[in-house]
Amino acid sequence: MTGSVGLGRVLEPKGVLPQAAWRLDADPAIGPDEVRIRVRRLNLDAASYRQLAGKHEGDGAAIRAEVLEIVETRGKMHNPVTGSGGMLIGVVDEVGPDSPLPVKPGDLVATLVSLTLTPLRITDGLAGWDGLSEQVPAGGTAILFGRSIVGVLPDDLPPELALAVYDVCGAPALVDRVVRGYPGTPTVAVLGGAGKSGSLSLAAAKRAGARTHAVVVSEKERDALRGAGLADEIAVADARDPVAVAEAIGTPADVTVVCVDVPGCEHGAILATAPGGTVIFFSMATSFSAAALGAEGLAADVTMLVGNGFVPGHAEFAVGLLRSVPAVRALFEARIAGD
Amino acid sequence: MTGSVGLGRVLEPKGVLPQAAWRLDADPAIGPDEVRIRVRRLNLDAASYRQLAGKHEGDGAAIRAEVLEIVETRGKMHNPVTGSGGMLIGVVDEVGPDSPLPVKPGDLVATLVSLTLTPLRITDGLAGWDGLSEQVPAGGTAILFGRSIVGVLPDDLPPELALAVYDVCGAPALVDRVVRGYPGTPTVAVLGGAGKSGSLSLAAAKRAGARTHAVVVSEKERDALRGAGLADEIAVADARDPVAVAEAIGTPADVTVVCVDVPGCEHGAILATAPGGTVIFFSMATSFSAAALGAEGLAADVTMLVGNGFVPGHAEFAVGLLRSVPAVRALFEARIAGD
Numbered sequence: 001m002t003g004s005v006g007l008g009r010v011l012e013p014k015g016v017l018p019q020a021a022w023r024l025d026a027d028p029a030i031g032p033d034e035v036r037i038r039v040r041r042l043n044l045d046a047a048s049y050r051q052l053a054g055k056h057e058g059d060g061a062a063i064r065a066e067v068l069e070i071v072e073t074r075g076k077m078h079n080p081v082t083g084s085g086g087m088l089i090g091v092v093d094e095v096g097p098d099s100p101l102p103v104k105p106g107d108l109v110a111t112l113v114s115l116t117l118t119p120l121r122i123t124d125g126l127a128g129w130d131g132l133s134e135q136v137p138a139g140g141t142a143i144l145f146g147r148s149i150v151g152v153l154p155d156d157l158p159p160e161l162a163l164a165v166y167d168v169c170g171a172p173a174l175v176d177r178v179v180r181g182y183p184g185t186p187t188v189a190v191l192g193g194a195g196k197s198g199s200l201s202l203a204a205a206k207r208a209g210a211r212t213h214a215v216v217v218s219e220k221e222r223d224a225l226r227g228a229g230l231a232d233e234i235a236v237a238d239a240r241d242p243v244a245v246a247e248a249i250g251t252p253a254d255v256t257v258v259c260v261d262v263p264g265c266e267h268g269a270i271l272a273t274a275p276g277g278t279v280i281f282f283s284m285a286t287s288f289s290a291a292a293l294g295a296e297g298l299a300a301d302v303t304m305l306v307g308n309g310f311v312p313g314h315a316e317f318a319v320g321l322l323r324s325v326p327a328v329r330a331l332f333e334a335r336i337a338g339d
Numbered sequence: 340m341t342g343s344v345g346l347g348r349v350l351e352p353k354g355v356l357p358q359a360a361w362r363l364d365a366d367p368a369i370g371p372d373e374v375r376i377r378v379r380r381l382n383l384d385a386a387s388y389r390q391l392a393g394k395h396e397g398d399g400a401a402i403r404a405e406v407l408e409i410v411e412t413r414g415k416m417h418n419p420v421t422g423s424g425g426m427l428i429g430v431v432d433e434v435g436p437d438s439p440l441p442v443k444p445g446d447l448v449a450t451l452v453s454l455t456l457t458p459l460r461i462t463d464g465l466a467g468w469d470g471l472s473e474q475v476p477a478g479g480t481a482i483l484f485g486r487s488i489v490g491v492l493p494d495d496l497p498p499e500l501a502l503a504v505y506d507v508c509g510a511p512a513l514v515d516r517v518v519r520g521y522p523g524t525p526t527v528a529v530l531g532g533a534g535k536s537g538s539l540s541l542a543a544a545k546r547a548g549a550r551t552h553a554v555v556v557s558e559k560e561r562d563a564l565r566g567a568g569l570a571d572e573i574a575v576a577d578a579r580d581p582v583a584v585a586e587a588i589g590t591p592a593d594v595t596v597v598c599v600d601v602p603g604c605e606h607g608a609i610l611a612t613a614p615g616g617t618v619i620f621f622s623m624a625t626s627f628s629a630a631a632l633g634a635e636g637l638a639a640d641v642t643m644l645v646g647n648g649f650v651p652g653h654a655e656f657a658v659g660l661l662r663s664v665p666a667v668r669a670l671f672e673a674r675i676a677g678d
Contacts, residue, residue, distance in 0.1 A: 005610075006515075007582065015580055015582060017581055017638050019632065096459065110515065113636050114635070114636060116632075147637060147638050148638060170635065188545045191667070211408060224388060240358050242355065242359075243354065264355070264359060266359075267356045267358070271356075281627070286627045288625045288626065288627040289623050290422065290425055291627075291645045292645050292646055293357050293648065294424075295645075295647045296452055296453055296646065296648030296649045297356070297455075297487055299487065299649050301453075301650060304645035305644060305645070306627060306631050306645060308640075308643055309631060309632065309635030310638050310639060312641060
């Protein structure tokens with residue numbers, strides 16, 4: 001199993017996993033369980049692009065030069081300052097005979113693992129990119145390992161819409177699994193219910209039979225969510241204010257889902273959750289120690305889950321929700337248009 | 340309820356819970372539902388002490404000075420780097436008329452909530468501490484809120500032994516609960532199995548019917564654990580080396596428990612866990628993003644739990660294990676003697 005996580009691609013330092021590595025071997029020749037992708041576009045992580053743009057004061061040529069240098073130096077697009085990467089779209093070029101991934105040559109796919117662990121070689125000097133956007137038209141090759149995740153892009157959705165769904169697809173799948181573990185009609189509170197992962201989480205909870213309660217940050221978000229039919233109740237509160245969150249929720253929820261990407265939402269989520277309930281943290285801004293010590297300090301008997309970005313079938317599940325719940329699709333399209 | 344979680348003690352920033360606060364009011368005058376403790380000893384969190392000792396290269400006077408400065412500045416012993424605290428032993432001094440806690444003046448107690456949310460004032464300059472151990476003889480006062488957890492120290496155990504058990508008592512209780520959720524004879528791997536939370540976790544897993552596998556850092560620890568009868572198998576490996584951990588475990592475990600208080604153990608724990616399995620992170624050095632992105636990058640369908648320090652009955656459960664499993668008591672006594 002260890003071979004298939006890409007250890008053979010790690011050049012420096014030896015022994016760590018590709019994500020933790022400083023430098024990967026991006027040789028386009030694949031091993032028996034690898035897949036080679038012809039790259040069409042990189043989608044840089046927002047934090048990474050912001051850092052590069054700030055450093056070079058918006059000079060597109062300089063930003064482009066640095067991205068090329070990072071990829072050349074590290075064998076992957078792993079911003080050494082922010083530690084983040086992004087994802088990519090491309091066409092499957094060659095599939096090793098032992099690859100377990102469900103793709104074939106010619107498939108248009110998105111990688112669902114981070115660029116920080118994806119061997120990447122750029123061959124066109126990023127000539128089609130002006131350096132002024134996170135969306136990077138690119139020519140070159142990328143490698144997927146045996147143990148990886150890739151999504152074939154659906155024919156019926158614009159690629160940017162599918163990418164936006166794939167970006168957060170772990171959330172609804174895990175919410176579905178957790179909610180179905182509670183008997184009867186559990187109540188599910190979603191902090192940040194109007195966002196991408198939040199609206200998909202609400203839709204998943206509702207489909208799994210839950211009563212849903214959204215907490216959003218503003219009246220504008222409340223109005224956007226109202227009428228979508230995803231939340232039985234909607235309250236406006238600052239998710240970083242634990243007392244306000246607990247008051248907004250009222251009777252504590254069986255499951256609380258944190259989809260707000262700002263630090264400091266742990267305690268409100270814990271206070272909003274009933275004894276025996278579950279808190280699912282999807283925000284990357286979650287502090288492990290704030291969650292652990294906060295629950296202890298509140299004598300709160302709640303199960304706290306690190307939101308795993310992978311659940312088998314998560315991409316299809318999320319796309320299925322988008323297709324079947326027009327309100328979710330409308331929220332996503334509005335967000336993309338607003339980007 | 341909100342009053343009893345200590346909001347009135349928060350000086351900065353206003354509106355957050357005491358654990359999230361930068362600074363607390365440690366005034367020894369108590370409110371109606373508070374309890375004041377005369378402090379006898381602090382038990383610093385292992386990750387916190389390690390960070391301080393490393394920063395000051397083992398210079399006890401410098402370590403002591405920094406602990407004093409943290410408590411003076413923040414009104415609590417909340418290490419700003421590790422985010423962790425510890426617990427304390429003391430004697431109940433005054434009980435507010437509205438306190439729901441089952442204590443009376445004169446009781447020798449241990450606080451079972453973190454020092455990171457406990458208003459603390461040190462009055463003896465920590466004169467009795469050489470700075471070279473996590474065990475800190477201390478004079479001063481601490482405050483407990485209405486919604487808190489406190490344990491009266493058992494008569495039949497030395498206070499330092501009871502405190503050491505209470506410090507980690509959330510771990511065996513949660514391990515017990517998780518293991519009993521798996522049918523048959525699940526396998527449980529404990530990274531850091533020779534330590535305090537590790538040995539109690541092994542004992543709890545074994546009592547719950549699991550087959551146990553310990554990973555320890557050195558042959559010395561292996562020898563200490565061997566013969567204790569807590570682990571069916573023991574391997575020596577660096578928990579920060581994911582490949583070494585996976586090889587040490589061999590067949591992936593149903594439940595992996597991380598009790599190693601150093602950063603970087605997330606990926607090894609994930610690799611060592613079978614699909615459908617559970618990773619319980621008890622180490623305060625756990626990185627939320629390393630766990631979340633690591634599982635995604637490895638396409639690992641594992642449930643990842645933030646180790647909640649509170650499970651109802653956890654203190655009695657852990658003390659019960661110590662009383663009934665002589666090997667656990669021997670390991671604890673050896674650790675305390677070695678401190």
